[in-house]
Amino acid sequence: MSTVQQQAEMLANRVRKNARHRRKWARRNGVTCYRVYDRDIPELPVAIDWYEGRIYLAEYSGHRADERDEAAVMTWGQAVCAALDVPKEHLYLKIRSRQRGAEQYTALDRSGERFVVEEGDLKFHVNLTDYLDTGLFLDHRITRGLVRDMSNGCRVLNLFAYTGSFSVYAAAGGAVSTTTVDLSKTYLSWAEDNMALNGYTGESHRFEHADVVSWCREAYRREQTYDLIILDPPTFSNSKRTETVLDIQRDHLDLLEDSMRVLAPDGVVWFSTNSRRFRMGDEVSEFAMISETTEKTVPPDFTRRPHRSWRLEHPL
Numbered sequence: 001m002s003t004v005q006q007q008a009e010m011l012a013n014r015v016r017k018n019a020r021h022r023r024k025w026a027r028r029n030g031v032t033c034y035r036v037y038d039r040d041i042p043e044l045p046v047a048i049d050w051y052e053g054r055i056y057l058a059e060y061s062g063h064r065a066d067e068r069d070e071a072a073v074m075t076w077g078q079a080v081c082a083a084l085d086v087p088k089e090h091l092y093l094k095i096r097s098r099q100r101g102a103e104q105y106t107a108l109d110r111s112g113e114r115f116v117v118e119e120g121d122l123k124f125h126v127n128l129t130d131y132l133d134t135g136l137f138l139d140h141r142i143t144r145g146l147v148r149d150m151s152n153g154c155r156v157l158n159l160f161a162y163t164g165s166f167s168v169y170a171a172a173g174g175a176v177s178t179t180t181v182d183l184s185k186t187y188l189s190w191a192e193d194n195m196a197l198n199g200y201t202g203e204s205h206r207f208e209h210a211d212v213v214s215w216c217r218e219a220y221r222r223e224q225t226y227d228l229i230i231l232d233p234p235t236f237s238n239s240k241r242t243e244t245v246l247d248i249q250r251d252h253l254d255l256l257e258d259s260m261r262v263l264a265p266d267g268v269v270w271f272s273t274n275s276r277r278f279r280m281g282d283e284v285s286e287f288a289m290i291s292e293t294t295e296k297t298v299p300p301d302f303t304r305r306p307h308r309s310w311r312l313e314h315p316l
Contacts, residue, residue: 004072008079011037011044016083019050022301033117033126033138035301036084046073048080049138052117055086056128058094070095092128116197120145122168123197125190135163135190139302140232143270143309146297147230148173150268154227157181159212159259164191166230171200179226181208181215216258225264231255235275248273253281256312260288269312272297278308288312 019036026034037048045060057077077091114127119141126135147156147166151173158167161180164187170178178200182188192207208215212233233255237246248255252273259269269288284290290312298306 004075007044007072008075010041011046011076012079012083014040015048015080019084022050025300031119031141033119033136034299035138037080038302038304040304044076046076049134050084051126051128051134053086054090054092054128055080055084056092056094056134094132119165120148120169120172122172124165124168124194125163125197133162136165137162137232139274139299139307140165140272140297142299143272143297144169147228147270151175151228155179155225155264157226157229157262159216159229159231160233161191161230162187162232164188164194164207166232167191167205168194168198168200170228170230171195171205172198175228177204177206179206179208181210181212183209183211185209213255213258216262220258220261225262225267227264227267229259229263229267229269231259231269231271233273235273235278248275249278252278253283256284257287260312260314263312263314265314267313270309271312272307272309274307276305280310284312287315289315 015037018040022034022036026032033049033051035047035049037046039045039047039060047058047060049056055077057073057080059073073093073095077093078088080086081088081091113129114125114135116123117126117136118124119136124136128134144166148169151170152175154170154175156167156170156175156178158164158170158178158180161167161182164180167178167180178195180188180191180195182191188207188209195201195205233246233248235248256269256271259271263269280290290310292308293311294306294308297309
């Protein structure tokens, strides 16, 4: 048996075992999309997610072995399909290549397509082929539920909104308005589609194509305030659409302070990051009361590589 075949067998065995337990948990909690493998075996550095009968396998950044080729990863994926009894045409791969940035991933033998999945009795468009991410960050499903629970009667601001899933949850929770801000026209349009998919349209739901920093400062100048703000920025961004380069470690204090300036007196900011090296600056206590909420927001299928989250409020 070749090394690749041995690896494929190891991966299939681990995924089969994980899925057996994860399916029970998912059924009990009404979850239909979840992670079944997250680099459990160090020499197999991939993440594998279940999307309602589809398998999404992505290699981790920075772990491309020189001797490993795309065919090897395809063999891994096919072994996972067999382990989970999924047709090979429902396998989606994101494979490391030698390019940089967004071009460092390639999808094999797929044409662009989008389909709908459900979460928390809401619906979302996902795309497993065309982008680095799928359109729905599965590790934030608990946070989305918390946002829904506290949105009734609130003016909700969703910054770095991506495809707007937090906005959908806020609207479902009874928000009087949602404002969805993102620099990408593609993702902003996707967010609008997600809102419409769930029946949330009209003037009370705004979509702002803008740089978050500039937008927040203009909102402050206009004395606009919001009762609930979601701030989930990327770890790093150097978009061509803005002259600034975002580094979450360097810039988080400014982002948090700008958000607090447009927060209503009794409001709440939810802040999160996936940066594994992130350290919250002590200076945040100068303008906000802050408490870490990571243990409350990380779901059981993401404990191996959890995000971190915090709740911020105005000082008493």
